[in-house]
Amino acid sequence: MNLLPYPNYKYSGKPWAGDIPEHWELWRNGRLLSQRNQTGYGDLPILEVSLRTGVRVRDMDNMKRKQMMSDREKYKRAAKGDIAYNMMRMWQGAVGVASVDGLVSPAYVVARPFPEVDCRYYSYLFRTQAYMDEVDGYSRGIVKDRNRLYWPDFKSMPSVVPPYEEQRQIAKYLDAMG
Numbered sequence: 001m002n003l004l005p006y007p008n009y010k011y012s013g014k015p016w017a018g019d020i021p022e023h024w025e026l027w028r029n030g031r032l033l034s035q036r037n038q039t040g041y042g043d044l045p046i047l048e049v050s051l052r053t054g055v056r057v058r059d060m061d062n063m064k065r066k067q068m069m070s071d072r073e074k075y076k077r078a079a080k081g082d083i084a085y086n087m088m089r090m091w092q093g094a095v096g097v098a099s100v101d102g103l104v105s106p107a108y109v110v111a112r113p114f115p116e117v118d119c120r121y122y123s124y125l126f127r128t129q130a131y132m133d134e135v136d137g138y139s140r141g142i143v144k145d146r147n148r149l150y151w152p153d154f155k156s157m158p159s160v161v162p163p164y165e166e167q168r169q170i171a172k173y174l175d176a177m178g
Helices: 119-126 129-138 151-156 164-177
Strands: 009-011 019-021 025-028 033-035 047-050 054-057 076-078 083-086 095-097 102-104 108-113 158-161
Touching: 033 151, 047 083, 047 095, 047 102, 076 108, 083 119, 095 119, 108 151, 119 129, 119 158, 119 164, 129 151
Parallel strands: 054 095
Antiparallel strands: 009 019, 025 158, 033 108, 047 054, 076 102, 083 095, 083 108
């Protein structure tokens, strides 16, 4: 695939984002996503957020370490297409898109995309090294390994916003490259 540069660029205003195509914007995550904080769906499958694979259904039968689910009713619902991230591991890329309705740990954050937001594009963006480095400035904790990215801080973080159709095309291209 022969990728051509955009005709015009502008400085994004953020060193981590650098120059972006002139027609793209920079918005806070709170304009792109809203927090989903639903519990009481104990019959849904358990999802996990992996550094390598993003969000996936946890294989409860073949787990090397058996973990007891104390109270599934307290787990958070992640609907298909939601973005979930591990507050303590976001700086390492522990974020992804739920491919099915499921449950995540109460310690995770679940974000529902607004219309005209391609969740796959943002999952890729949030896993870039530049974005993960930016997470540090918004995370709070005593030491780096214990930093947490809480929802109020995540929603104030800026993200690069191409038009919706370009988000879809970028995600499709990255899926094919993956």
